[in-house]
Amino acid sequence: MNASKPVTVACCQLAPSVGDPAHNRRVSERAIRSAALRGAQVVVLPELAQSGYVFHDRAEALALAETQDGPTLQLWQGLARELGIVIVGGFCERLEGERVANSAALIDASGVRAVYRKAHLWDGENLIFTAGDEAPPVVETAFGRIAVMICYDLEFPEWVRLPALAGAELLCAPVNWPWSPRPDHERPAEVVRVQANASVNRLFVAACDRHGNERGVNWVQGSVIVDADGFPRAGPAEEGGEQILLATLNLADAHNKRISRHNHLHQDRRPTLYGEAGLLA
Amino acid sequence: MNASKPVTVACCQLAPSVGDPAHNRRVSERAIRSAALRGAQVVVLPELAQSGYVFHDRAEALALAETQDGPTLQLWQGLARELGIVIVGGFCERLEGERVANSAALIDASGVRAVYRKAHLWDGENLIFTAGDEAPPVVETAFGRIAVMICYDLEFPEWVRLPALAGAELLCAPVNWPWSPRPDHERPAEVVRVQANASVNRLFVAACDRHGNERGVNWVQGSVIVDADGFPRAGPAEEGGEQILLATLNLADAHNKRISRHNHLHQDRRPTLYGEAGLLA
Incomplete structure (x- = not known):
């Protein structure tokens, strides 16, 4: 990766439709192509963009779930290869034993680089999904070191620390x-x-929300791309409906954790005082 | 404490003058009396309100430092007793061995209840102060369970977690x-x-900033009192100069960490995944 080369990141705030994966594939393809045409090199889609979100029950989620060989990740892999981009998007993942996970894939021209399974489940998700037990992946891509997590995960600053300490430059969060x-x-x-997560880590964050009333649920529609100082470079969209947010970022800024002559945001941490076991040392 | 009784909290955004503790005592007394007259039961003062901030060097800080028996904490104790309030204010603390700490005292009608020493030092403070090694105190007062930390400490969400997990309802932060x-x-x-610190913990936070150019340094002047949802109830002051912010808070709201039918902000944490040793268990 050329650390000094700016990278254009897109959040595609679209409206998946629960129970209609074919529709959702069409919507995602249109958005990905449109973002790439406008220069996006990294394209973020919402959480569960493949399936929709408001399931009636576990059985419905299971019926909609796909494996990594399923048609949605096949489509996204084809687009990443054709367009030479990175795609981060959420999907309902079929696991062994008829279990399902709320997952997000990071895909580049070479294929699926990582699948992350949401570790902190929101509300009724607890009745449907198996929570992930693996830390957010940090993937070295042609455009920078990209981490992935999903929605409610962002409410746990300890969780964001892990990929930040592992060297992530950009956190892509389908929400x-x-x-x-x-x-x-x-x-x-x-x-x-x-x-706040961005600024306490000097980490870029692209959070891609959705729109479209689904079974009575509405959405913040707050997609946002935030820089390493914690300020928005695009968005927040705020109830703007269908949107493609674009921002061109110098991800190398995330390498500089020095925020004064005598301060370094990560080295200033005092893990033993926080009760950390040294897993991060 | 009557958990259902609202508590009025004040941030006194004043302008200490470096090297003039007598002036600073007068300024703090005037602000404390004024806040109490307007109904404040908990009064927060800025960081190093007793000494000023922009020291030339360690020797100057040491010359200005006071012990807990010094005139400033004596004054604040007298005021807390007379007015029946809690005062949280910053002072330059003289430690053994000619060392100094960037400290804050929590004082109520019964006297000094806790002294906290800043654990994360900002910039040139590293050349002057001895960093504290003790977690932020959580003090049961007549008005609620109050925690204390100082300025740059707030950039470490792990640090805010400790008093939040220990049951703090209101975090008072001189900054x-x-x-x-x-x-x-x-x-x-x-x-x-x-x-963000407030909302991920459902914890009230009162951060009291200062104003007044000091040896070329200016200030955000951003004092703010934030509720358990993370929204300001007073301020941010934003370059407003001398201010007394007041907010009346139902601190009992901080007891409710349930943010959905199936979510509890603290129980949803997954400490083993974060590398925590169980110090907090």
């Missing part, structure tokens, strides 16, 4: 942020947390 | 946030991090 009330003129708390 | 440029229309990153 489905359900709408909830907030004070007037306030940015969604979900976006604020993304900003 | 001196040096001004730095940011994009137009963006809230200071310092404030954004306070909001």
